[in-house]
Amino acid sequence: ISNQCSPLPCYKDGYKECIDGQAKYTCICKPGWQGEKCEEDINECEDLNGGCSQRCSNLPGSYRCLCKDGYFMHSNKQDCGGKERDLRRTSLHDSTLPSHAMNNLNKSFFMVPFLLDIDECAENVCAQLCVNSPGSYSCYCDGKKGFKLSKDVKNCE
DSSP: OOOTTSSOOSOTTTEEEEEEETTEEEEEEOTTEESTTSOEEOOGGGTGGGGOSSEEEEETTEEEEEOOTTOOBOTTSSOBOOOHHHHHTOOGGGOOSOHHHHHHHHHHOOOOOOOSOOOGGGGTOSSSEEEEETTEEEEEOOGGGTOOBOTTSSOBO
16 A cells, blocks of 8 residues: 555644554644644634733744733743833832932932833844834744744744
8 A cells, every 4th residue: 555645644834744554644743733634723822821921822833922012021922011101100219128228229310211112123033034013023934935933933944
């Protein structure tokens, strides 16, 4: 009997391996995919919001966490930090520093406005194309050349 994996019966984006059997085949799926032919994208956002603290965006074979406008993404790529407006409002009088330290600070400290957005793209976080957005960023790959975004949503494969 000929090789059941040729031509490939599995969905090319979702399969990791095709195992030839006697008059049958088995598609082994990549993480984020399911189904007999690995043709079904798993929506990770349906399960506890993908572990994201605010917004979850499902992607083919993957997902990514996003922050609402005015919030910023922490380095763990799941949790969003406080609003910039709240950071700018921070007052020295709300501090838990002892009074002698407060006196020294009051003599030499002045408020500097916080930047509204950190351009993560300037830090070369993406393998190919990076698009900055308020409080976040998105990585993209050149699909015309056959690249697609890997599960880490930064590299291309």
